[in-house]
């Protein structure tokens with residue numbers, strides 16, 4: 001059975017993955033998840049190689065169980081012309097002024113963290129699992145990770161992307177439905193065409209590829225898990241549900257906002273990072289709907305200085321509030337209690353399915 005294969009590959013007790021959440025997770029959350037029998041994941045996209053090394057050490061100090069590291073697998077992008085960067089900085093000047101900061105220099109926008117160095121650090125750390133999104137890992141890295149015995153998970157938002165991942169030799173595909181919070185993993189299709197809901201995406205990916213499929217997007221409780229398994233998934237990946245747990249490092253106001261908002265309160269935006277991502281609609285998004293934006297990761301560098309301050313003080317108007325469409329179903333409890341609840345609820349949901357044949 002596919003589900004057994006995935007659990008075997010990842011060496012986890014329960015087929016649940018705490019989604020990597022770059023900028024919103026930390027080693028404490030990851031280790032708590034792995035210790036609860038699921039797979040904890042650290043989103044390392046915004047970490048320097050030294051920070052990645054330290055994070056892996058910190059996770060290993062807190063758990064002996066498998067965990068995953070995650071990066072965006074973007075193609076190397078040409079930096080935008082200096083004139084465009086200057087214009088973008090000028091446009092954001094009122095926000096820098098509001099937070100009484102200088103804003104980034106042109107150099108800070110152009111010089112991003114070296115993704116090859118990030119990959120090399122993760123490779124050398126010989127982590128149990130490496131997952132990636134927003135692209136395809138280069139063949140040389142796929143080979144290198146396979147040589148170290150690291151299991152690879154790639155993200156797909158369309159059937160074609162899932163096929164490409166399987167053909168490239170990736171072990172497991174994470175099918176990300178349109179409901180998902182955070183960045184869209186799309187790398188082959190146009191974003192608008194790749195906004196496929198999980199109910200449509202999961203079974204079509206399952207029917208097409210022969211590697212195990214993880215379902216992601218909008219799954220918050222046992223009902224969602226049972227539905228994903230009924231559609232053929234071998235595991236679920238949950239992000240928003242783990243943003244509000246006790247061990248999550250995000251601001252308490254952000255946690256409350258997730259619980260208070262309906263699906264209609266989230267939209268897809270590029271204003272914070274340049275990449276399409278789902279988050280709670282806020283003032284900065286509304287004020288910048290028509291703004292000219294730089295591509296990821298350059299736009300991210302432009303907004304980072306004031307987002308950092310806004311995040312710290314819980315100012316929800318000027319920072320990204322990534323959140324899936326099911327935020328209202330989130331709970332504040334410990335990771336361990338959440339995992340126990342999910343397992344019980346899944347069983348109950350299966351009993352409901354059994355009623356079909358009674």
Ligand SMILES: Cc1cc2nc3c(=O)[nH]c(=O)nc-3n(C[C@H](O)[C@H](O)[C@H](O)COP(=O)(O)O)c2cc1C
Nearest residue numbers: 019021022043133180181182217218239240322324
């Ligand atoms: C705050 C946040 C940050 C995210 N960052 C990443 C990331 O760094 N890497 C990644 O592969 N996915 C990232 N995602 C997407 C998740 O992997 C997953 O697709 C999504 O959380 C599933 O939808 P849900 O939030 O409704 O559970 C992020 C999601 C959230 C909510």
